[in-house]
Amino acid sequence: MSEIRPRRSVLAMPGSNARALEKARTLPADVILIDLEDGTAPGAKEAARAQVAAAVAARGFGRREVVVRINSPETEDGEADLEALGPAAPDAILVPKVRTSDALIAVGSRLRRLGAPAATRVWAMIETPMAVVNAAEIAGAARDVDGRLAALVIGPNDLLKAARIPPPGRAALTHWLMTVLAAARAYEIEAIDGVFTDLNDATGFEAECAQGRALGFDGKMLIHPSQIGPANTAFGPDAATVTGARRMLDVFEAPENRDRGVVAVDGKMVERLHVESARRILALANAIERLGG
Template sequence: MSFRPRRTALYMPGSNARALEKARNLNVDVLLLDLEDSVALDQKEMARDQVVEAVKAGGFGHREVVIRINGMNTPWGEADLLAAASAKPDAIAVPKVDCAEDVYVVGRKLNDAGVDQAVRIWAMMETPGAMIRAAEIAGAVQEYHGRRLSCFVLGTNDLSKETRTAMVPGRAPMMPWLMQCLAAARMSDLTILDGVFNQFNDAEGFVAECEQGAQMGMDGKTIIHPKQIEDCNRIFSPSAEEIASCRTIIDAFDAPENQSKNVMTINGKMVERLHAEMARRVVEIADAIAKRDEQKS
C-alpha cells in the first residue's frame, strides 16, 4: 500500500517485558518501544537489550515498529542508536531534536554503519528550538544525511516543561507551535503525530483532543495506554459518510464528460478539482485501513 496508516502510536516501556509481549496483539498502527522517558536510569541497558531482542524476534504483524532512543548527548544515546539500528526497526525516534544538524548527526552515523535506508528517522519535536526551527528541521530531508527523516512526533509534555506553558483543555497556549510544526511537516511531506493526552482515565477529554488533532490535520496521535486505542483509531479514520462523499466527488470529476471542468456543483455544493484530489487521499487512507483490517482477521 502506498499510504501507511499511523492513526495510533502507543508508547511501550522497553523495560517491561510483559508490555513488549502484549504489544504484538494490540490494535495499533505504530508501536513506540521506549528507551527514554519511561525507563529508569538503572534499567537503561537492560531495556535496550530487551527491546532489541524483541524487535529482532519479530511477530509484530502489520504494526510499524519504532524504537525511541535516549538523546545523543546522553551516556546511552550512541549505544542505543547502534543497537536499535542492528534490530532493523521501521524507524528510530530521536528525542529533543533541536535543529537540522541533530538529524544529520543521526543520519550520518546510520549511513556510516551501513544501515539500510529503509530504517527511517522520526524527530521528536519537544523543545523551544524545535518550534523556532521546525521548517529547518523538516528541510533536512533535502540533504543526503537527512533523507531518512519521515515523521515529526510532538512531545507536548517536554515542550510544556521547557517553555513553562500550561497544559490546559483546548491547548490554546501551544496551538501556534503545533500548527507551525504541522505546516513544516507538510512542506516536506512528512507524517506528523500529535502529542499524548496524560489523563488516560478521562475518556471525554481524550476524545476531544483527538478530534482537535484530526481537525488540525494531524495524521495520528501518540498514546500512553491501551484504553485509548479504540477512540484514537476511530477519530483518525475517515467516516463512512466522508468516504461515500469523497467517492461521489471522484466519480463526478472522473466522468468523461467532465474531464475539462475545474468546478462543478455536486449535491448542492460548489466543488473544485482540488477537492477531488483531497478526496482521493481520503479514499486512499480508507482503503489502506480496510486492507490492514483484512490482514488482522
C-alpha cells in the same frame, strides 16, 4: 502518490517491559513506539536495549509500524541504542529533544554506516521552544539524503513546562502546534500530536483527539491501550467521508468532466484541486482496512 501508512494511534511503551512488548503484537495500534528514553529507568537501559533490539529483529509485530525512541544520540546510551538498533532495522528511530536538523542528519548518517536499510526512517520529537522556532529547518532534513526524516512528534508536556504555561494549557499551544504542522506539510512528512496523560478523563481525551484532527494532525501519541480505539476513530476517515471521496472521484472521472476544473457534486461546486485529497482519503481507508480496521 507515495504509499500511505496509517499513523492514527502511536502507542508508547517502555522497552524494559517484556510483557508489554509481547502484548503489543496483538493490539490494534497503527504504530508501536518502544521507549528507551524517558520510559526506561537509567539502571534498566542496557538490558532493555538488548531486549528491544531482539524483539524488533524478530519481526513479530505484523503490519504494525515499529518505532523506537532512543536516548539522546549525544550520550553514551544514545550511541549504544543506535549500534543495537541499526542492524535490527525498526521502521523508524525517534530522536528526542531535537533542536536543529543537524542531529537528525547525524543519526541518519550513523544508521547508514551501521548498515541500517534505507527503509529505516527517522522521526523527530518537537519538545523545546527552540525546536518550534526551528521547525521548518528541522523538517527540511527530509530532503537531505542522510536525514531520513518521516515525521514530527509533539512533546506537549515539555513544551508547556519550557514555556511556563500553567496546566492544562493546551489552548495556549495552538500557535506552536500549527507552526510544527505547517513545517511538516511544507516538506510532505507526517505530524503526530502528543500525549494526553489523564487516563481517567476519557471525554477530555476524545475532545483533544478531535481538536488534533481538526488542526490537521495525522495521529496521536498514546500512553495506554485504552486510548487506541478513540484515536483510531478520530484520526481515521469515517464512512461518510469515504463515501463522499469516492463520489467526488466518480464525478470528476466521468467522461464529460475529465477536462473540467470545477464540477457539481451532489449540488455543491467542487474544484479539481480537491481530487488529490479525495484520493488520499481513499488510500488511507484502504490502508486501514488492510491493517484490520
